[in-house]
């Protein structure tokens with residue numbers, strides 16, 4: 001084994017995995033598709049097993065929430081206060097199961113009927129790209145892909161722009177929660193920095209209660225009362241924090257990875273420039289090829305047997321969405337980026353009862369952003385070494401310096 005190469009079958013923190021996990025996933029899929037990792041959990045990499053387990057109601061979510069509340073009690077007397085964090089995550093759909101999960105999901109469904117977002121997103125894209133046109137090199141993450149999803153979800157919820165900085169900070173913090181493993185030290189830092197966001201969003205919720213507008217936040221408050229759901233206010237605040245985070249973190253990563261992968265496949269980028277109508281299937285393929293959420297965590301709720309493996313109640317399971325999306329049993333030539341791929345039944349949005357609620361928004365945003373970027377430019381290249389996210393769980397870039405040739409009057 002060469003130095004620096006991962007020494008375990010499952011080594012998601014090694015630099016080689018962070019750079020390119022796909023050969024390692026292939027090794028797992030081929031040799032040990034339900035792998036007992038040295039970290040204690042099961043790692044599932046085949047498309048068939050991942051899809052089956054995502055839909056299997058014997059596998060639940062929620063372990064991070066319980067983990068936080070157990071530590072909140074234990075460390076309270078030792079001077080660490082996790083109360084802000086416990087409140088902030090109490091109503092995260094991805095930490096809930098059964099009736100509690102249905103209740104929150106139903107509320108989002110009732111309140112969020114309006115999918116007329118195209119105008120908003122087109123305006124947001126123009127707002128970010130117009131000031132950039134003419135700039136030869138810039139970090140497309142800092143100037144475009146990190147900002148666009150935040151503008152969309154804040155606009156949809158009806159969050160005042162003056163509050164965006166505090167929201168951005170909290171989303172960044174929550175992003176660290178998507179890491180596969182969260183240490184106590186990180187938890188303390190996350191808990192501390194989430195307090196300001198909690199205060200800001202509580203204030204906005206209270207304000208919308210007094211002065212409703214036509215934003216999603218006001219709709220959530222109204223539906224919560226009128227439809228008899230009656231989530232307490234702290235749960236509404238938590239749900240709002242989740243929607244902001246879920247919409248932003250994943251979409252940012254999808255956009256930065258998507259742009260990077262287009263640059264790295266010039267023949268595919270050229271094809272999309274020549275055939276803009278390919279954008280829908282192009283976005284599906286970019287989602288499959290380098291999925292933003294690489295893992296979905298579950299816990300076995302009872303003893304059961306899957307694929308010849310005995311899962312004991314309480315076993316932790318990591319479903320590798322990124323590995324499933326490169327499984328040759330489901331996708332011919334899975335390591336080839338083919339923007340016209342069809343069919344393309346990827347699991348980048350998950351499956352089953354926790355399937356992504358905002359897939360339609362993630363899709364339309366990526367479609368408009370990428371189409372407009374290509375329409376307004378002649379070429380885009382990587383200008384300097386990009387910096388990947390430090391955790392493989394959320395695959396995207398912290399910075400992606402690009403050099404761009406713009407179309408005149410684009």
Ligand code: HEM
Nearest residue numbers: 093094246247250251254296349350354356357358361362
């Ligand atoms: C391209 C962007 C996106 C990707 C790749 C993505 C991916 C995912 C995935 C894989 C899950 C399921 C995780 C699991 O089963 O453990 C999920 C759940 C979720 N996503 Fe997305 N998402 C995206 C955009 C959005 C947007 C824009 C929203 C809007 C608020 C959103 C809201 C949600 C919600 C509410 C859930 C939880 C569903 C539940 O637990 O019932 N997502 N997302």
